[in-house]
Amino acid sequence: xxDMQSRYSHYLNVKYRETPWALIAPLFSGKNIADFAPxxxxxxxxxxxxxxxxxxDAQGFLNSSARGFxxxxxxxxxxxxxxxxTPPRQAPKYSVRPRNRxxxxxxxxxKNPARRMLMKFVRTALLFTLVSTAVWAQMNVGxxxxxxxxxxxxxxxxxFGLPWRIAFLPDGRMLITEKIGPVWLVSAQGxxxxxxxxxxxxxxxxxxxxxxxxxxxxxxxxxxxxxxxIEPGDYGGGQALARAKLISTGNRPRxxxxxxxxxxxxxxxxxxxxxxxxxxxxxxxxxxxVGDRQRMTPAQDPNQPVGKILxxxxxxxxxxxxxxxxxxxxxxxxxxxPPRDTEAAKTAKVVSTYTFPGPNLTPSETWASGxxxxxxxxxxxxxxxxxxxxxxxxxxxxxxxxxxxxxxWPAVSFGKNYDDVPIPSHDSxxxxxxxxxxxxxxxxxxxxxxxRGKSTFPQWDGSGFIxxxxxxxxxxxxxxxxxxxxxxxxxxxxxxxxxxxxxxDGSLWLLEDANPGALIHVxxx
Ligand SMILES: [Ca+2]
Numbered sequence: 001x002x003d004m005q006s007r008y009s010h011y012l013n014v015k016y017r018e019t020p021w022a023l024i025a026p027l028f029s030g031k032n033i034a035d036f037a038p039x040x041x042x043x044x045x046x047x048x049x050x051x052x053x054x055x056x057d058a059q060g061f062l063n064s065s066a067r068g069f070x071x072x073x074x075x076x077x078x079x080x081x082x083x084x085x086t087p088p089r090q091a092p093k094y095s096v097r098p099r100n101r102x103x104x105x106x107x108x109x110x111k112n113p114a115r116r117m118l119m120k121f122v123r124t125a126l127l128f129t130l131v132s133t134a135v136w137a138q139m140n141v142g143x144x145x146x147x148x149x150x151x152x153x154x155x156x157x158x159x160f161g162l163p164w165r166i167a168f169l170p171d172g173r174m175l176i177t178e179k180i181g182p183v184w185l186v187s188a189q190g191x192x193x194x195x196x197x198x199x200x201x202x203x204x205x206x207x208x209x210x211x212x213x214x215x216x217x218x219x220x221x222x223x224x225x226x227x228x229x230i231e232p233g234d235y236g237g238g239q240a241l242a243r244a245k246l247i248s249t250g251n252r253p254r255x256x257x258x259x260x261x262x263x264x265x266x267x268x269x270x271x272x273x274x275x276x277x278x279x280x281x282x283x284x285x286x287x288x289x290v291g292d293r294q295r296m297t298p299a300q301d302p303n304q305p306v307g308k309i310l311x312x313x314x315x316x317x318x319x320x321x322x323x324x325x326x327x328x329x330x331x332x333x334x335x336x337x338p339p340r341d342t343e344a345a346k347t348a349k350v351v352s353t354y355t356f357p358g359p360n361l362t363p364s365e366t367w368a369s370g371x372x373x374x375x376x377x378x379x380x381x382x383x384x385x386x387x388x389x390x391x392x393x394x395x396x397x398x399x400x401x402x403x404x405x406x407x408x409w410p411a412v413s414f415g416k417n418y419d420d421v422p423i424p425s426h427d428s429x430x431x432x433x434x435x436x437x438x439x440x441x442x443x444x445x446x447x448x449x450x451x452r453g454k455s456t457f458p459q460w461d462g463s464g465f466i467x468x469x470x471x472x473x474x475x476x477x478x479x480x481x482x483x484x485x486x487x488x489x490x491x492x493x494x495x496x497x498x499x500x501x502x503x504x505d506g507s508l509w510l511l512e513d514a515n516p517g518a519l520i521h522v523x524x525x
Pocket of ligand 1 (some may be wrong): 370397407408411412413426433434435
C-alpha cells in the first residue's frame with residue numbers, strides 16, 4: 001500500500017503537473033498540502049487524508065470509487081487564490097552526459113615516448129573537436145540554474161480560465177483560448193472585450209479542451225482563423241482542426257462559416273493532445289502536432305495519427321509533398337486506454353476497433369512520427385521546423401523536425417516511466433532521430449516560439465523561447481541556423497507559463513496555466 005501511495009503521489013505530482021489534477025495529489029500522498037505549494041500555489045491547509053486499496057484497480061489506477069476525490073469547481077480556486085508563491089524546490093543536479101570516456105582508454109596504448117607524443121597530439125585534437133561540437137551537440141540541459149534577476153518587467157493585465165494560447169490579429173488585438181472552452185477577443189492592451197460566439201463544444205477534461213488558435217495566412221482577404229481542440233465523444237475525445245471566419249467588428253464578435261477540416265477518430269481516453277499549428281512558408285499548407293493521448297504505442301503505428309506531426313493543406317487534406325503521399329493505411333485500427341507504462345503498453349487490451357468509412361489517409365497526412373506530448377512547434381527565422389515535447393519522468397525534448405523521420409516515442413526516451421520502469425535510451429537505438437536538447441529533470445514545456453525583430457528586445461532577435469510549466473520559467477534558446485541549439489537563460493517567473501507569444505510591437509505576452517490564470521505583458525525594464 002505504501003508503495004502504491006508513493007507511486008501515486010509521484011504519478012499525480014509529475015504526470016499531471018500541467019493540470020489542475022495536481023490539486024488532488026495531497027489527498028493520496030499522505031503529505032501536508034503545503035508540500036505541494038510549488039505546484040498548487042496555495043497556502044498551508046492541513047489536509048492529510050489517505051487513500052486505500054478500495055480506490056485503486058489492479059493496475060494501480062483510480063477506479064470509480066475514487067471519483068469523490070476529483071477536484072470540484074469549489075476546490076479549484078484554492079489552487080490560485082491563497083498565499084504568495086513558494087519558489088519551486090531546487091532541481092537535483094544532473095551532469096552533462098560524458099563524451100570523452102574513451103580518451104583514457106586511448107592513452108593506455110601509449111607505451112613509449114614517441115607514441116605518447118602522438119597520443120598527446122591525438123588527445124588534444126580529439127578534445128578540441130569534442131569541445132567545439134559539444135556546444136551544439138545533443139545534450140542534457142535539465143540542470144540549468146535560473147538567472148538571479150529578471151531583465152524585463154512583468155505586468156498582469158487580466159485573467160482567464162486555464163488559458164492555453166494567444167494569437168495576434170494584424171491590428172494588435174488578441175484571441176485567447178481557455179482550455180475550458182471559450183475563445184476571447186482581447187484588446188491590444190490585454191483587456192477582455194468579449195468571448196466569441198459560435199465556438200465549438202469541447203471535451204474539457206484534464207489536459208483536454210480548447211487548445212490553439214491561429215491566424216490564417218489568408219486572413220487579410222478572408223479573415224479566417226484556425227482552432228484546435230478536443231471534440232467530445234461517447235468514449236473520451238478526439239483532436240479536431242477547424243476553420244471559421246472571424247467577425248471582430250461591432251459589439252458581438254463571433255465565428256461564422258465554422259467547418260471542421262480534420263478530426264482524430266476514433267475518439268478515446270487520455271490527455272497529451274498536441275494541437276499546435278504552424279503555417280508552412282509555401283502559404284499552401286500547415287503542420288499540426290497530434291500527441292500520443294497517453295496511449296504510447298500508437299505513436300509508432302503508421303495507421304494512426306496519434307503521436308505524429310501531420311502536414312495538411314489549408315483545407316485539411318494530405319499535403320502532396322508528404323513522404324508517403326498517396327498511400328492509405330489499414331481500414332481498421334485498434335483503440336486502447338492509456339496504459340500504466342511503456343512495457344504495459346505493448347500488451348494493452350484493445351477496447352474497441354474502429355473501421356474507417358472511407359480510405360484511412362493517415363500515412364498520406366504524416367510528416368514525421370514518434371512524438372509524445374508535442375505542445376510546441378515553430379519555424380525558425382532560417383526555416384527550420386522545431387518541436388518541444390514533454391517526456392515522461394524526465395526526457396523533455398527539443399527536436400529538429402525533418403521530413404519522414406521517426407523521433408522514437410515510446411520505443412526510446414531519455415526519461416523513464418512514472419513508475420520507474422525503464423525505457424531504452426535514445427542512445428541505444430540510432431534508427432530514431434535524437435533530440436538536439438533534452439531535459440532531465442524536465443523543463444515541462446508549454447510552447448515554443450521564435451522572437452523576430454530589433455525593436456523592443458533587439459538582443460533576442462532570432463532566439464527561441466520555451467515556456468515552462470512545472471519549472472515556472474521562461475527559457476531562451478539560441479539556434480545556429482544549421483540544426484544546432486543551445487540554452488541561453490532560464491528565468492524563473494514564479495508562475496506556470498503555458499504560452500509565450502510576441503506582439504506586433506515586439507513585446508512578449510505570457511499566459512499563466514491556472515484558473516484564474518494571468519495574461520502577463522513582458523516589456524523592457
Ligand atoms: Ca524522442
